Amino acid sequence: MSTLNKEDPKQLVKQLELWEDNEVNTFLNKQPEREDNFYTLGGFPVKRTYTALDTKDIPIDDIGLPGQYPFTRGPYPTMYRSRYWTMRQIAGFGTGEDTNNRFKYLISQGQTGLSTDFDMPTLMGYDSDHPMSDGEVGREGVAIDTLADMEALFDGIDLEKISVSMTINPTAWILLAMYIALAKRRGDDLNKLSGTVQADILKEYVAQKEYIYPISPSVRIVRDCITYCAENMKRYNPINISGYHISEAGSSPLHEIAFTMANATTYVEEVVKTGMDVDQFAPRLAFFFVGQADFFEEIAKFRAARRVWAKIMKNQFGAKKAESMRLRFHCQTAAASLTKPQYKVNIMRTTVQALAAVLGGAQSLHTNGMDEAFAIPTEEAMKIALRTQQVIADETNVANVIDPLGGSYFLENLTTQYENKIFEILDEVKEKGGTIKLIEEGWFQKHIADFAYETALKKQDGQKPVIGVNKYVEENEQADITTHPYDSTTADRQISRLQTVRATRDNNKIEKLLNELIEVAKDERQNIMPITIELVDAGATMGDIVEKLRTLWGTYRENPVF
Amino acid sequence: MGLPIRVLLAKVGLDGHDRGVKVVARTLRDAGMDVIYTGLHRTPEEVVNAAVQEDVDILGISLLSGAHMTICPKIMQLLEDKDAADTIVVVGGVVPDEDVTPLKEMGVKELLLQDTPPKEIVARLEKLVEERGPR
Amino acid sequence: MPTSSADLVARLKKGDLRAASRLMSRAEAHDDETLNSLGAIYKAAGQAHIVGLTGVPGSGKSTLVSKLVEGMREDGRKVGIIAIDPSSPFSGGAILGDRIRMTNLVMDEGVFIRSMATRGSTGGLARSALTSVDILDAAGFDVIIIETVGVGQDEVEIAKASHSTLVVSAPGLGDDVQAIKAGILEIADIHVVSKCDRSDSNRTITDLKVMLAMGINIAIKDRDGKPLWQVPVVGTSSETGEGIKTLIDTLDKHRNVHLNTELGEERLRQIAEYRTFKTAEDLLRNRFFKSTNKTIKNVVEQIAKRESDPFTASNDLLKKIAF
Structure with missing residues (x-):
């Protein structure tokens, strides 16, 4: 039983029916609603309004309190207050x-x-x-x-x-x-x-x-x-x-x-x-x-x-x-x-x-x-x-109350x-x-x-309005925008450091460690982290490591679905 | 008897964002076109080889990595080299406005950017093929 | 001004693959000018080993083809692939994705891949697919593989219209029964069980062998009663490469039996018959629907009103064609 449900369900059902018959109907007769049915973006149908009837079957323990199992209301008891x-x-x-x-x-x-x-x-x-x-x-x-x-x-x-x-x-x-x-x-x-x-x-x-x-x-x-x-x-x-x-x-x-x-x-x-x-x-x-x-x-x-x-x-x-x-x-x-x-x-x-x-x-x-x-x-x-x-x-001030919409x-x-x-x-x-x-x-x-x-x-058909795209479109809009520039010297600067590293490291050591890496990779009981740490510390590049393992594991290729 | 328009859709380079290209593939199929999909992470050479062998009307390149100004010139050159310059090249994805003109100057016929409605994509491609005429 | 098909054929004979791909498009489009050139291509062809490959969806056909071709490339043979996928029954369009599983071959100059859609029952698939085979054959490819989904009648027949037909099964698809239903087991010259790295593959192999022993596929014998070809079952794994070499050897063996026995001659006649029939059927269909001839319109009108019947009328129409 939910604490949200103090009302007598039977009475509430009746009250809802009366509301639909009277207030709602009167208004609908004057002006229909925007849609026959409303849905969330994810496709869940939503009703005109919600009442205690809609929460009466939710176990109160499922809602609980912040920082309490099952953490519906937040992972921590003080949240943004701290x-x-x-x-x-x-x-x-x-x-x-x-x-x-x-x-x-x-x-x-x-x-x-x-x-x-x-x-x-x-x-x-x-x-x-x-x-x-x-x-x-x-x-x-x-x-x-x-x-x-x-x-x-x-x-x-x-x-x-x-x-x-x-x-x-x-x-x-x-x-x-x-x-x-x-x-x-x-x-x-x-x-x-x-x-x-x-x-x-x-x-x-x-x-x-x-x-x-x-x-x-x-x-x-x-x-x-x-x-x-x-x-x-x-x-x-x-x-x-x-x-x-x-x-x-x-x-x-x-x-x-x-x-x-x-x-x-x-x-x-x-x-x-x-x-x-x-x-x-x-x-x-x-x-x-x-x-x-x-x-x-x-x-x-x-x-x-x-x-x-x-x-x-x-x-x-x-x-x-x-x-x-x-x-x-x-x-x-x-x-x-x-x-x-x-x-x-x-x-x-x-x-x-x-x-x-x-x-x-x-x-x-x-x-x-x-x-x-x-x-x-x-x-x-x-x-x-x-x-x-x-x-x-x-x-x-929204951060001052935890899960303010709870309930x-x-x-x-x-x-x-x-x-x-x-x-x-x-x-x-x-x-x-x-x-x-x-x-x-x-x-x-x-x-x-x-x-x-x-x-x-x-x-495309406007069922999902996007302002500026399919609704309130401005013709001949010119974007006055300065975007993040790409510095064309980036690749050269990057590659030059990469080559310096390759030129100054101990290549025999890298070779030896890469072979060790393969042995570790072959043995599923071992952890790949320690040898990788050793490798990068010795100056191995990302490509060295990735390509070496590719010889063992190959490359994934997907079968795309449409 | 007219054949369906043949389109090669390609993801070139390293980016794997394929939401757009898949929506386009489905849209074109549903409009009666034959769509050949290359899969992800292809090189310009691979894509052009495929376009030549498949003799497609349209080569659609999907790019969200920002590398279009590096990749597109390569593709246009390769098409030229392989006697396939009559292939209609179309680019889709994220392309800043200032790159549109240079891309068109190098021979890209159309840019289909974010939020282009599916019907419009079909219409624009059909028009491009019609304008090209028989080959 | 588009290049004439005759020019393209001349270029094709010199091995120009751009001409090959353009000719395939034109042949598929039933372009009249091209149809006149196709005879020359047919006559120039006839050297290649044509391999039909079919199997139920999910049996790993495309991946198998990619491995098979990789193996064939090791000894330098040039390989063409015609990969056929179904069209959407709703729009007639298609998404053709076989290339994705063949990316290892794309940069190989000695491999040519062409994707085709089935285009429903009216598309003349058999004629255009087999014409594409001719084109690759004339361009100098040593082996041409036609890959089809073994579901529709046409697709199965196309796989059969080859020198060697492979039927691919995979473990765990529950497909053995389905395959029989589709009637594709009988057409195999070689059975392939793919995905043999899987533990349940042995069962599929055994099932197939039992079925073959039960006589579903009766070996064709020579005059002395010696079987010319016993249909083998080859297990392969595209993952580990297991069985690929064996499959290539088995294909070569089948090819040799064909080249050197009456089995091959008979097969070539069957293929020729099939192609002639399919081409005639196609031309007839095209002519029928394109026709502005009043006779057909009148006949149709009469049949609709039940003044005539489709049987008599068709007979009369066909009488006008002298066989």
């Missing part, structure tokens, strides 16, 4: 030095955590002088080939003091190894480092498509990151299990969460197989979701995600510690919702999405720059995006609907043979492609 979410604007372009300057600027503007975007060659494991890297070095993110680049990237930044997130996947373990090697050189305590490496490879096969090796060895690498961090870096999140990219690839918000949970449970299963106790690593598993446009649906989505995760960890994996059941997430507003036409309107979109993230209890937040439909953001665009968060935090008939109902649907999908995944099998069969990808296609058609 500390605001981490304002973490992602940055990355050019060389390590270039991004280092942007980092220092963002810190000077009040940013409280760092987040690094890497260029495509770094993400995909190519050195900057590889033919595949042509035209892409330092363009969409910072270029990292060797530890020397990492030193430049974090020059003058105290890694024990600020948390650093690295958005990288198939090559995540190499970047993590560089980060560790750098910290060791500086004499930092690994247990004091905080931050996250994304390292969520499964969603790459499903959505973002940054992968190198076949699924099985790739998941093993993730497993190794998780166990290494659990044993050596107690404050560090070794993975950021992401729905964001699933959403950006076109999925519904429901599938965003459900598929992320399917991936997350797969990782947990893999680590548990090594014999590690679930409570030893689960507290450091972190999540990453998108903040989309449908305000209440997003808040319900975040709340449901926390509840589902708590139940999975407790019931399926037998976790004992509250920290293992408590879902913490980073949120980024939806890049795919940004438009080129009337681009300044993007600030409004981002603001509302950010507010949903805050009301949904996010632990850290990135707000997109208004110009990101053109190119990576300028410093000015990033400043406004950061200020957006600061306004929400400091001027609106809303509508929101609690939608939260529970989300929970139920997510579990239904997870059951279906199990029934059909599990996450990895379904990735290979393109099952997740098909769902995503279908929703993306539907969305495109709905935008």
Whole structure:
């Protein structure tokens, strides 16, 4: 029984009927509603209004209190009353030095955590002088080939003091190894480092498509990151299990969460197989979701995600510690919702999405720059995006009450609907043979492609209004915008450092270590992290390591679904 | 008897964002065209080889990595070298406004950027093939 | 001004692959001017080993083809591939994705890949696919593989219209029964069980062998009663490369039996018959629907009014063609 339900249900049913017959009908006769049926962006039907009847079947324990199982109302009991979410604007372009300057600027503007975007060659494991890297070095993110680049990237930044997130996947373990090697050189305590490496490879096969090796060895690498961090870096999140990219690839918000949970449970299963106790690593598993446009649906989505995760960890994996059941997430507003036409309107979109993230209890937040439909953001665009968060935090008072929408008939109902649907999908995944099998069969990808296609058609016929694109369009609009310039000297500067490293290192040592790497890779019981740390410390490039392992593992090739 | 328009859709370079290219593939198929998809992470050489062998009317290049000013000139040159300059080249994805003119000058016939409605994509491609005439 | 098809044919005979790909488009378009040139191409062809490959969806055909071709390239043979995928029954369009599984071959000058759509029942698939084979044959390719999904009648027949027909099965698809239903098991000269790295592949191999022993595929014997060809079952794995070499050897063996026995002569006659029939059928269909001839219109009108019947009328029409 819910405490929300003080009213006598029978009386309430009657009251509703009378209301429909009288007040509602009178108004409908004067003017019909805008639509016959209303839906959330994710396709959940919504009613005219919600009452206690819609929450009466929700167990009160499922709602609970902040910081209490199942954490529907928030992972912590004091939430933003003690500390605001981490304002973490992602940055990355050019060389390590270039991004280092942007980092220092963002810190000077009040940013409280760092987040690094890497260029495509770094993400995909190519050195900057590889033919595949042509035209892409330092363009969409910072270029990292060797530890020397990492030193430049974090020059003058105290890694024990600020948390650093690295958005990288198939090559995540190499970047993590560089980060560790750098910290060791500086004499930092690994247990004091905080931050996250994304390292969520499964969603790459499903959505973002940054992968190198076949699924099985790739998941093993993730497993190794998780166990290494659990044993050596107690404050560090070794993975950021992401729905964001699933959403950006076109999925519904429901599938965003459900598929992320399917991936997350797969990782947990893999680590548990090594014999590690679930409570030893689960507290450091972190999540990453998108903040989309449908305000209440997003808040319900975040709340449901926390509840589902708590139940999975407790019931399926037998976790004992509250920290293992408590879902913490980073949120980024939806890049795919940004438009080129009337681009300044993007600030409004981002603001509302950010507010949903805050009301949904996010632990850290990135707000997109208004110009990101053109190119990576300028410093000015990033400043406004950061200020957006600061306004929400400091001027609106929304952070003063925890889960202020908790108890809303509508929101609690939608939260529970989300929970139920997510579990239904997870059951279906199990029934059909599990996450990895379904990735290979393109099952997740098909769902995503279908929703993306539907969305495109709905935008086309105006069913999904997008201001400036299919509604309130301004003819002959000229964008007066200065975008982030690409410095054409980047590749040369980057390649010259890469070549210096290659020329000055001990190549025999690298050769010997690479052969050791292969032996470690062949033996699944071993952890790939220590040898990788040794390699990067000795001056091995990302390409050296990736290509060596490619000889053993080969390359993944997807069977696309449409 | 007219054949369906043949289109090669290619993801060139390292970026794997394929939401757009997949929506386009489906749109064109549903409009009755034959769509050959190359898969991800292809090089300009691979794409042009495929376009030549498949003798497509249209080569559609999807790029969200910002590398279009490096990749497109290579593709145009290779088409020329392989006696396939009559292939209609269309670019889709994220392209800043200032790059539109240079791309058109190098021979790219159309840019289909974010939020182009599916029907309009079909219409523009049909028009391009019609303007080209028989070959 | 478009190049004339005759010019393209001249270029083709010198091995110009750009001409080959353009000619394939024109042949597929039933372009009249090109049809006149196709005879010359047919006569110039006839050297290549044509391999038909079919199997149910999901049996790993394209990946197998890519490995097979890789193997054939090791001894320098030039290989053409015609990959046929189904068209959408709703729009007639198609998404052709076989190339994705053959990316290892794209940069190889000695490999030519062409994707085709089935285009429903009226598209003249057989004629255009086999014409494309001729074109590659005339351009000097040593082996030409036609890959089709073994579902529709046409697709199965096309795979059969080759010198050597491979039928691919895979473990775990529950496909053995389905394959029989589709009637494709009988057409195999060689059975391939793909994905043999999987533990359940042995069962599929055994199932096939049992079925063959039960006489579904009766070996053709020579005059002395010695079997000319026993249909073998070859297990392959595109993952590990297992069985690919054996498959190539088996194909070569089949080719040799063909070149040197009456089995091959008979097969060539069957193919010629099939092609003649399909081409005639196509021309007839085209002529019928394109016709502005009043006779056909009148006949149709009469049949609609039940004044005549389709049987008599068709007979009368066909009488006008002298066989």
